[in-house]
Amino acid sequence: MLVIYILGVTEMDVRPADILVMKKNHPCGSKSMYVIRAGMDFKLRCTGCGREFMVPRNKIERHIKQICRDTPENEKK
Numbered sequence: 719m720l721v722i723y724i725l726g727v728t729e730m731d732v733r734p735a736d737i738l739v740m741k742k743n744h745p746c747g748s749k750s751m752y753v754i755r756a757g758m759d760f761k762l763r764c765t766g767c768g769r770e771f772m773v774p775r776n777k778i779e780r781h782i783k784q785i786c787r788d789t790p791e792n793e794k795k
């Protein structure tokens with residue numbers, strides 16, 4: 719097994735306002751989802767078509783390719 723998982727070793731640190739880049743495209747063609755709420759269930763909004771939906775954490779985590787966060791500087795201060 720040569721595949722190394724960078725994400726998925728520990729529980730993902732997904733926070734509201736993060737952008738999730740998914741492994742699979744949404745039917746509208748967009749790959750990124752905006753996180754409205756994170757908890758047991760994630761509330762996501764597709765950045766392509768604007769559709770919102772709830773997804774259980776354990777179901778969505780394996781489909782996440784990358785987490786983008788716009789404001790990392792706020793935390794280091």
Ligand SMILES: [Zn+2]
Pocket residue numbers: 744745746747748764765766767768769
């Ligand atoms: Zn979409």
